[in-house]
Amino acid sequence: MEQLKERIRRDGRVLPGSIIKVDGFLNHRVDIRLMEELALEFAKYFDISRITMVLTAEASGIALAAICAQRYGVPMVFAKKAKSDNIEGGLYQSEIFSYTYKKKVTQILSREWLTAGDRVLIIDDFMANGEAVRGLCDIVSQAGAELVGVGIAIEKGFQGGGDRLRAMGVNYHALAVIQRADENGIVFRGEEP
């Protein structure tokens, strides 16, 4: 998606360790107008008319997922990081490794809000190693629900998470795939010199 790539080129910054900072428009300060454009773009790749919900993971995917759910006319559900007092039993659980927090995190989702009849579109802001999305796919599978697709705003193509989903045959699409990010700048997949 050219508009997103342009925004990344303009406002993104690369920190040591190939950390890509896009917190001016995506995951700290959120440009809601841009999120609306991303929601429209995802609709080109997935059969939106079939979905019953948008699913994401706490926390940074919630804004994008909410705008997508609004556009598609379905509820948005987000998996939580365990363990708050406000969730009792009856949970789907999936254990993932958070590279951001450098520890294991348990994603939880109430069985009340995802059932075998659901057709789920997973939306997240970022794909790196893919642990968050792997956990969400696992939860969809535990529920016996149908995974309609996985839509990601920005994929760090060099960290493998997106390619693993592609290899598994998941209906996966990322709107911008960054192939390289270092002191020389950001290079998108398909635009390597």
Add this chain to the structure above:
Amino acid sequence: MEQLKERIRRDGRVLPGSIIKVDGFLNHRVDIRLMEELALEFAKYFDISRITMVLTAEASGIALAAICAQRYGVPMVFAKKAKSDNIEGGLYQSEIFSYTYKKKVTQILSREWLTAGDRVLIIDDFMANGEAVRGLCDIVSQAGAELVGVGIAIEKGFQGGGDRLRAMGVNYHALAVIQRADENGIVFRGEEP
């Protein structure tokens, strides 16, 4: 707001310890259509034309804040819980006590995304002891920005956070104030028998 109270009466549940579970429409599975109604309702209480941003706290307020920001045509910024690798220096910080997690949490917000010229509307899904909002107000103050108002979907009136803000003269409004929640059900402020 009658529509929200009706939804709480219909779908809310009270767990031991006066925990109010509204995760079917507000903070786990999110009814986006209802969030749009809440955004319209907040606009009756705050001077939306003046605000430059909607501010909330990670994580459960993000969906509501995103829909509000969309409606008001401004960006949405959320304070994060420390400490991820993706945020370098240059932060506002505020230490709060999370009753949900029963520990101190540091809220952080990049100085890039909130400055003295900003006029801020704080939006959150829930007000109990008010620690999350206290931290956000503190951050707005650190920035020298103007606090236009604080809008909350559901206040637990018996936990004092909302009344403390009222006593401080903050332009504060909650759309539903729960005065009592126990095995006999939920009673809203102003509707006590």
